[in-house]
Amino acid sequence: MSYPLITIEDVIKNTRFYPDSRRETLIKKAYDLAEKAHQGQKRKSGEDYIQHPMHTALNLAKIGMGSKTISAGLLHDVPEDTQITIEEIEKEFGKEISALIDGVTKLGKIRLRGTKEEIFLENLRKMFLAMAADVRVVIIKLADRLHNMETLDALPPEKQQRIAVETMEVFAPLANRLGIGEFKVRLEDLAFKHLDPENFEYVTKLAKEQYEQRRKYVDKVVNELRRELAKEKIEVIKIFGRTKHLHSLFQKLKRHDMDINKIYDLTGIRIIVPEVVNCYETLGIVHKRFHPLVGRIKDYISLPKPNGYQSIHTTIFGPEGKFLEVQIRTKKMDDEAEFGIAAHWIYSEKKKRLRDYFFRSSTAQKVPEKEVNWIRQLREWQNELGKDNQEFIESLKIDFFKNHIFAFTPLGDIIDLPEESTPVDFAYKVHSEIGNRAMGAKVNGRIVPLDYKIHNGDVVEIATSKEHKNPSRDWLRFVRTSEAKSHIRKFMKKDGML
Numbered sequence: 001m002s003y004p005l006i007t008i009e010d011v012i013k014n015t016r017f018y019p020d021s022r023r024e025t026l027i028k029k030a031y032d033l034a035e036k037a038h039q040g041q042k043r044k045s046g047e048d049y050i051q052h053p054m055h056t057a058l059n060l061a062k063i064g065m066g067s068k069t070i071s072a073g074l075l076h077d078v079p080e081d082t083q084i085t086i087e088e089i090e091k092e093f094g095k096e097i098s099a100l101i102d103g104v105t106k107l108g109k110i111r112l113r114g115t116k117e118e119i120f121l122e123n124l125r126k127m128f129l130a131m132a133a134d135v136r137v138v139i140i141k142l143a144d145r146l147h148n149m150e151t152l153d154a155l156p157p158e159k160q161q162r163i164a165v166e167t168m169e170v171f172a173p174l175a176n177r178l179g180i181g182e183f184k185v186r187l188e189d190l191a192f193k194h195l196d197p198e199n200f201e202y203v204t205k206l207a208k209e210q211y212e213q214r215r216k217y218v219d220k221v222v223n224e225l226r227r228e229l230a231k232e233k234i235e236v237i238k239i240f241g242r243t244k245h246l247h248s249l250f251q252k253l254k255r256h257d258m259d260i261n262k263i264y265d266l267t268g269i270r271i272i273v274p275e276v277v278n279c280y281e282t283l284g285i286v287h288k289r290f291h292p293l294v295g296r297i298k299d300y301i302s303l304p305k306p307n308g309y310q311s312i313h314t315t316i317f318g319p320e321g322k323f324l325e326v327q328i329r330t331k332k333m334d335d336e337a338e339f340g341i342a343a344h345w346i347y348s349e350k351k352k353r354l355r356d357y358f359f360r361s362s363t364a365q366k367v368p369e370k371e372v373n374w375i376r377q378l379r380e381w382q383n384e385l386g387k388d389n390q391e392f393i394e395s396l397k398i399d400f401f402k403n404h405i406f407a408f409t410p411l412g413d414i415i416d417l418p419e420e421s422t423p424v425d426f427a428y429k430v431h432s433e434i435g436n437r438a439m440g441a442k443v444n445g446r447i448v449p450l451d452y453k454i455h456n457g458d459v460v461e462i463a464t465s466k467e468h469k470n471p472s473r474d475w476l477r478f479v480r481t482s483e484a485k486s487h488i489r490k491f492m493k494k495d496g497m498l
């Protein structure tokens with residue numbers, strides 16, 4: 001497969017922040033260094049190597065990452081594959097960018113075994129997150145993997161398989177966990193193509209046929225809904241027909257005897273409205289016009305999915321009695337569904353831009369409609385986050401890393417614990433009997449008290465009593481996990497001590 005050659009201008013054109021010369025200069029400077037460093041190197045596909053970091057940067061630009069992340073994307077293979085060192089990059093670009101690049105290089109060094117063991121993979125994901133002190137490192141890694149998947153045909157077949165398995169089992173779930181639907185869907189479909197070419201082809205053909213058959217039908221319903229919503233004076237930002245992506249379609253087919261007629265959301269309609277309240281108004285209008293299918297109304301606005309996904313889904317009986325899924329959400333929810341965590345950067349970049357806009361101009365200028373929308377969105381966001389960009393990054397670190405520590409058993413299993421957990425928490429996390437019989441603990445080979453605060457990466461060994469169960473009421477003073485607390489209480493109660 002030949003892949004389109006791009007230039008740095010394409011990357012800049014696709015950024016989602018307001019173009020300003022400072023950011024553009026940074027990106028171009030990063031490009032110049034990367035271009036020089038990779039001079040003469042070729043990809044397996046025969047293209048100049050620089051195409052790869054540029055596509056990585058383009059992927060980052062498209063989901064709305066900032067200029068520093070894009071620059072790090074351009075430079076991500078430089079320390080590993082060229083003469084230029086990370087120290088030199090730091091001197092030129094500062095600590096923040098060099099730390100991002102260093103993180104990507106380090107993640108690249110983790111060798112992922114191609115086993116299907118669920119536990120192993122879950123641990124791997126944790127490691128991944130634990131090692132990346134900054135979530136942007138993981139996002140760059142995903143953008144890098146996406147281009148590698150897009151050019152996978154150039155590699156030998158066994159390598160293709162290994163990388164595709166890894167993508168399906170580690171990278172796509174990671175993208176999903178970060179809420180970056182845009183990456184998740186593309187990674188999955190590309191991996192699917194390599195892992196199961198026959199079914200991939202089958203589903204591709206099927207989806208195309210079905211979509212063509214149904215396009216007119218979907219358009220008709222879209223127009224009708226548009227009219228109804230206008231009548232009720234609901235502002236619609238966007239309303240359009242959509243198709244399900246190939247891998248998830250295949251998964252659904254497998255669950256429904258490969259019967260395409262049982263898939264209700266193969267094609268659907270998405271309606272984007274300004275505010276949350278409009279989502280519910282819209283739902284009412286849709287249901288007034290078309291009967292909903294019982295049990296298929298899902299309100300992910302009140303009850304978001306674990307990765308933060310928000311939307312209302314409903315399946316309706318369309319004209320001619322055909323089923324059609326309708327998704328209703330705000331613009332912000334839509335951006336978050338496509339770009340996930342990255343959407344936060346889009347909004348904070350806009351905020352900065354807005355601040356510049358207001359503080360630099362002393363004369364009152366007419367604020368364009370687009371900016372008015374920003375203000376509305378920003379207010380919403382400010383209320384929710386109440387943080388600036390830096391604080392937001394910090395809060396991510398807390399969410400993803402700081403609240404969690406990862407300790408190891410002597411056998412190397414990773415135990416995920418909340419911060420300030422103790423060996424007692426660790427013991428109960430491994431097994432309730434180990435907790436109940438814990439007598440002492442060693443951390444990294446040294447004896448520690450049972451209320452010791454475990455650190456990230458500690459190897460924890462628990463000494464247990466064979467004869468007695470001895471949880472102590474005292475432990476309740478220092479344990480952090482609810483598991484430990486409830487087990488200890490249960491034991492006390494049974495013993496009449498509580």
Ligand code: MN
Binds near residue numbers: 052076077144
């Ligand atoms: Mn790379």
